[in-house]
Amino acid sequence: MPALASIGPRPAAARRLPGDSGVWLFIAADTFMFGLFFSSFMFERLKNVELFNRSQQALSPTVGALNTLFLLAGSWFVVLAVSAAKQRMEQAVVNCLSLGLVCGGAFAVSKLFEYGAKFAAGLSVVTNDYYLFYFVLTGVHFLHLCIGLVVLAILRGRAKTGVGDERFLRWLESGACYWHMVDLLWIILFPLLYLVR
């Protein structure tokens, strides 16, 4: 009765890290690196609070919140994809990953429009310290998002043939955790850059 074994407190041996532990080391290093970015933003902000608050007013909290909703929906679809893979429902895996890609793509398109509007308004990385942080932090995050989109697309391609394979599940879980990290970083980055004033 393996189902009964899952009831009650989880024994230490049953605790497991989804996916590959090497990917988790990368995720941990990356999130701490972003943590240092967040800290240096707050530190630099102290040197000129008024400038940071004034510069921030050119950003739209509505666009930032909408982008958060895109990433949250994307993460949810990716969780559903992992769950479908465990049941070897290959079509569901492909569909959920496609929807995850659409959500991530919506974030990317919205971000490009946002950058375009900033450039059109004459704002760039050299405008002031606030915009230096804005472009570097969101730019590095955007790069992570693009890598995540490529990873999801590759996993989607593999899902058509490899759903029954244990290795596929491990890579899907690893890719999913990386994707959630992109979501996680934006969850802090959005209020930090757009809302703290």
Added chain:
Amino acid sequence: MLELMRRTATVVWIVLSLATGVSWWLAEREGSTAGATVLIMLIAAFKARMVMLHFMELKAAPLPWRCVFEGWVVIFTGVILAGYWVSLAAPH
């Protein structure tokens, strides 16, 4: 088990989306008050922790891994709020 996993993920997703809406509303309505900013950062910390525990499955991960990531939320939310607190006293 998988059905439970899906249901939990869906509830978490809805809660996270609603929390995003609350943060947006706070920023639009009360954006310039310190109370709103602190609340918005605490909501963000809560959201980050939910993503870690439920989407990244750290809830069922070996405890040292879970501690590293939960520690991340505490440390950097603390640093951000401390920086914000100091900025309130800084000359404008």
